[in-house]
Amino acid sequence: MANAYVLVINSGSSSLKFAVIDSQSGDAVLSGLGECFGMSNPTMNWKYAGTKYDVSITGGGDHHKLAIKRLVEIINEYGLAEQVTAVGHRIVHGGEKFTKTIRINEEILAEIIKLSDLAPLHNPAGAKGIEAAIEAFPTLPQFAVFDTAFHQTMPSKAFTCTISNELYKEHGIRRYGFHGTSHYFVSREAAKVIDKPIEESSFISVHLGNGASVCAIKDGQSVDTSMGFTPLAGLMMGTRCGDIDPGIIEFLMKKGWTQEQIFSELNKNSGFLGVSGLTSDARGILEAMEEGHKGATLAFQVFTYRVAKYIASYMVTLDSLDAIIFTGGIGENALPIRREILKYLKIFGYKENEAANADARFGARGIITEDGTPVAMVIPTNEEFVIAQQSAALL
The missing domain is CATH 3.30.420.40 (ATPase, nucleotide binding domain)
Structure with missing residues (x-):
């Protein structure tokens, strides 16, 4: 056949x-x-x-x-x-x-x-x-x-924006979240790794790439995620700013910036590129950091610190946590970034297994923490497979 x-x-x-x-x-x-x-x-x-x-x-x-x-x-x-x-x-x-x-x-x-x-x-x-x-x-x-479908299980306390409810009713302004197919895929694969039904599993999925987001997954369903009304919210990314004080927009407008200039800056000239003043590519950041580039070092520090803060904050959304999942181009391959994030999480007991962390790159999956400590793992994402599977299932 x-x-x-x-x-x-x-x-x-x-x-x-x-x-x-x-x-x-x-x-x-x-x-x-x-x-x-x-x-x-x-x-x-x-x-x-x-x-x-x-x-x-x-x-x-x-x-x-x-x-x-x-x-x-x-x-x-x-x-x-x-x-x-x-x-x-x-x-x-x-x-x-x-x-x-x-x-x-x-x-x-x-x-x-x-x-x-x-x-x-x-x-x-x-x-x-x-x-x-x-x-x-x-x-x-x-x-x-x-991309947004997986996150439609979020409760209203997670997706509601703290602005006038009329704006939600009239314009649909709320948290939607993105990277849904990636978070869906890696959570199902992680459940296989720990040999537990996805309906009984809870994860914090960390998709790190040029675009980046964190998702809290409870009993296999998304209950919170870092991207918001648009993919601009949440984590610092390659060229996107992530969370900032919205008053900055008003401040720049008073300085004469146009709407187009502001949102071009926030979407295309921020994140790794903006903080480092060098590049939007994480590989370039890590290489320059090794050479002592101050902007690259700062970008690395800001990024890993903010990712760790999001992971920690999402623990309150879950009754239990089976594992943290790293995925996406950076999450799957950037060893120093995963190592630094786990260091920030040591208060929760996370301890890197250096050999396992080094092995889980370039398409390889695996648990990257020491036995007997909370689990963090790497699962390469496959969004195309999800699209193919879900399309074939409806034939």
Whole structure:
């Protein structure tokens, strides 16, 4: 019997990430990225059977459509067309309406576009990817998997913003949270590691990458998370500021800054980049810190301190804690960052196992604390697998 593959599409404003995933094993049969859309030199690269390919996207018009047209050719070229049974789309914002994966029709697509007010940089791009995929694969069922869906189990005490309730009722201003597919996946995998049903397991999931968030998971459900109404809230990130005093916005406006300048600063010139004055990349921060760069050292200190504070604060949301889970590009690979965070948590009994921590990198998973002490572990995330699984489950 042929394997059932799902084409997973993650459409950004200037990029298109894609993968053909085996919905049973989670293996990526084909994966790639189209980028620099809207610019003069859009490109597309992919990996198949261990070989990497790289081409320019030629022709005028919509680069998302051109990329998906090329993707169709690639799928046909490798003989995968008959095995692809569905298309799953990562959609950033589902608001309060979408609490689970759903099959896309005209009404659902219109709702996704309508939610663009809540995610103006992401949902329009996701909708564009859906439209292009429907045109390219008209006979395949298409599904939307929402970053926000996993967090819709948060209680009102966790998602309520401390502003006028009228603003919530009129504009939907509340905490939504993001990275839901990642937190969902790693918590299920962590439950397997400790050999406990997910419905009886509680974790603090720490997704650290260019975007970063913490999630408290009780009995398998999200009960709190650090990102808020937008992905700008919570932890310091690659270029995003995370939590700041909102009075800073008023202060800068009085200094003559425009709305566009302020939010460009908070989204694109803050975080690792802003504090270090050097780079948004954690690898560059760690390298520069070793060379004595003061800005990089400060960025490292601020980041690890704030992550540890969030982890500690989320312990109050749980009756018990089975493990802290590190995931995401930084969480899976940046040994000094995990080590520093665990040092901050020593008051709770966490003690690093140096050898295990060093081993749990570059795709390897494992418990990184000493036996007999509270458990922290590394679980590589696989959001594409979640999208493929949940899409296939609805066929």
